[in-house]
Amino acid sequence: MTATVIDGKAFAATVRGKVAEHVTRLKEVHGITPGLAVVLVGEDPASQVYVRSKGKMTAEVGMNSYEHKLDVDTSEEALLALIDQLNNDPAVHGILVQLPLPDHLDSDLVINSIDPAKDVDGFHISNVGLLGTGQKSMVPCTPLGCLMMLRDHLGSLSGLNAVVVGRSNIVGKPMAQLLLGDSCTVTIAHSRTKDLPAVVRQADIVVAAVGRPQMIPGDWIKPGATVIDVGINRIEKPEGGTRLVGDVDYDSCAAVAGAITPVPGGVGPMTIACLLANTVTACSRANGLKEPEGLTA
Numbered sequence: 001m002t003a004t005v006i007d008g009k010a011f012a013a014t015v016r017g018k019v020a021e022h023v024t025r026l027k028e029v030h031g032i033t034p035g036l037a038v039v040l041v042g043e044d045p046a047s048q049v050y051v052r053s054k055g056k057m058t059a060e061v062g063m064n065s066y067e068h069k070l071d072v073d074t075s076e077e078a079l080l081a082l083i084d085q086l087n088n089d090p091a092v093h094g095i096l097v098q099l100p101l102p103d104h105l106d107s108d109l110v111i112n113s114i115d116p117a118k119d120v121d122g123f124h125i126s127n128v129g130l131l132g133t134g135q136k137s138m139v140p141c142t143p144l145g146c147l148m149m150l151r152d153h154l155g156s157l158s159g160l161n162a163v164v165v166g167r168s169n170i171v172g173k174p175m176a177q178l179l180l181g182d183s184c185t186v187t188i189a190h191s192r193t194k195d196l197p198a199v200v201r202q203a204d205i206v207v208a209a210v211g212r213p214q215m216i217p218g219d220w221i222k223p224g225a226t227v228i229d230v231g232i233n234r235i236e237k238p239e240g241g242t243r244l245v246g247d248v249d250y251d252s253c254a255a256v257a258g259a260i261t262p263v264p265g266g267v268g269p270m271t272i273a274c275l276l277a278n279t280v281t282a283c284s285r286a287n288g289l290k291e292p293e294g295l296t297a
Contacts (some may be wrong), residue, residue, distance in 0.1 A: 003257040006149055012269035019276045020061040022292040034283035035092040037086045041079065042072035047098045054272055062277055066092060072102050079105060080113050087115040093286055094120035094279035114222035118284060120278040131177050139297045140280055143175040145270025146207060146228045147297060153259055154226060158183040163200050165189045166209035171230055175207050178297055208247035218252025227253055227260040230267050
């Protein structure tokens with residue numbers, strides 16, 4: 001068996017196209033332009049790249065992009081004051097504070113100061129609680145992207161066994177909640193799981209989000225299973241230099257699975273696409289308008 005490759009780059013382009021169509025309708029019919037504010041504290045190189053990419057794609061789909069770049073030594077008081085300003089700005093429908101923050105800033109305090117209705121990362125404790133109880137919420141972007149790809153490839157997920165390897169607040173836990181919401185039978189596995197290979201082998205859907213390069217080999221995968229690899233790890237190449245790999249051993253897993261996401265080009269592109277989708281959803285909710293179909297859980 002050779003797995004079908006789930007092309008996240010192409011699927012993300014489709015999602016961005018749907019977002020752009022909805023933005024156009026909001027402008028033409030309602031005179032509203034969705035706005036996304038991104039706050040970057042410090043000069044972390046990876047964060048700077050992410051912020052530039054988010055700004056570019058926000059503009060490409062026709063939304064307003066507001067970037068706030070703050071010095072690395074910005075005080076907590078000043079950062080919270082900026083967030084309060086954005087919370088009260090009607091032109092801003094989504095607020096994202098780029099993580100990680102410098103060590104002197106309390107990330108939980110900062111995230112929970114964002115208006116939950118504008119929390120397009122889905123990290124606010126209110127959104128976590130709403131998702132966990134099956135209510136309407138802002139959904140974290142990476143798990144949302146995984147769910148969209150699973151629905152697109154498999155159709156109904158009802159009754160399937162799903163194993164999420166990894167229990168982070170950003171991916172693992174919300175991914176499990178989303179799969180439960182689609183009526184999967186869900187197991188969250190982690191470093192203390194007994195006989196992890198046997199647990200993973202029961203899964204029709206494997207979501208690998210553990211942050212360990214190539215941890216899951218092909219002989220852990222049930223034949224025909226769908227494998228979603230969230231991991232992005234940089235490893236040394238034998239001939240020198242580095243390359244990106246996921247949390248699964250791609251070649252051995254692709255020989256067994258029914259479908260698999262590559263790294264790079266799988267889940268990664270979906271994260272920013274879902275950030276844009278969340279911003280449109282937040283804008284629609286803020287204005288009492290119908291939410292765009294297919295762009296949220």
